[in-house]
Each structure stands twice: as structure tokens, then as C-alpha cells.
Amino acid sequence: MSESVNHFVNHYECDRCGRKWTDIWSAMCDDDCPSCGAQHVSPYRSDDAGFAASKKKLGRRKNANLAKDRKSPPPSQA
Template sequence: MAWYRNHYHCGDCGTDWEDEWSCCCDDECPECGSRHWSPLASEDLTEVIAERKSIFAVLRSPAHASDRPRYTQIAEFSSRELAAKLIVDGELT
């Protein structure tokens, strides 16, 4: 399942915040409670790279994840560049 870090701004009180969701959905301001604020920007975190002792692991949020990403490792690489290539291209070429 897709996983996003959404960035919000409340036009009522000026608060900026971010929140992670399985979609790019509207949110409620954590400061004043004003509702229905749409994300100004979103980062796709469905696939991320985690560095572990000189190994770069590609992690993916599975289809059954709904309340949190529940990442599973799908590949390991010796460099961040190779790991990023898998995320961008979907395959190693």
C-alpha cells in the first residue's frame, strides 16, 4: 500500500505540521482543531532505503498496511545508488 508523509498548513492559526497516512488525505490541525486541510506537499514513502552496517536495504510498505507502513525488506545493495535505482526504475538495468 502506498505510504505518504503529508505536509499541512492551517490557514486559521498558521500552524505547520506533517503526518503520515496511507493516502494524501485532508487532516485536522493539531493546534486549533480546524478541519479539512489538504496537504500542501506529500512525500511518497512507499519504498524507502535504510542503511544498516554498510548495507542499503530497500523496504516496501505492503498492500495490507493501512494504519502504519509495516515495511518489509525487498532487497539489499552495497550502495545507496543501486538501492535508489531499484526504487526509481522498479528494476535493475
């Protein structure tokens, strides 16, 4: 039986470089900027993800969001 936890889609904007991104967490918590590495960026908005996800499901969704938030397209995997 897997552990299920409610999650939040947190929306961030870096004060240092202006990068915007989203990430899924089990709380409305600070994150580090994926572009410049600025630490402790607080979310300007958090939405209830509307689902309870196991850690395995969360990993797939988080990876999809990270790919979507990149400034340039991911490299081709030929």
C-alpha cells in the same frame, strides 16, 4: 501475514492558526489541525514515504511525527 500499504508523508499548514505539521497516511488526504482543530486542511505537499508499512509500523512512525511536531517538548516520563 500483515497487510502492507504504500504511504505518503503529507505536509500541512493551517490557514486559521498557521501551524505546520506532517502526518503519514495511505493517501494524500485532508487532516485536522492538531493545534486549533480546523477541519479539512489539505496538504500543500505529499511525498512518497518510500516504504510499505503494516498498520503496526505506521502507528510507531506516526507517533514519532506527532511528538516531533509539538510546539513544546513532551512532558518528562520519569
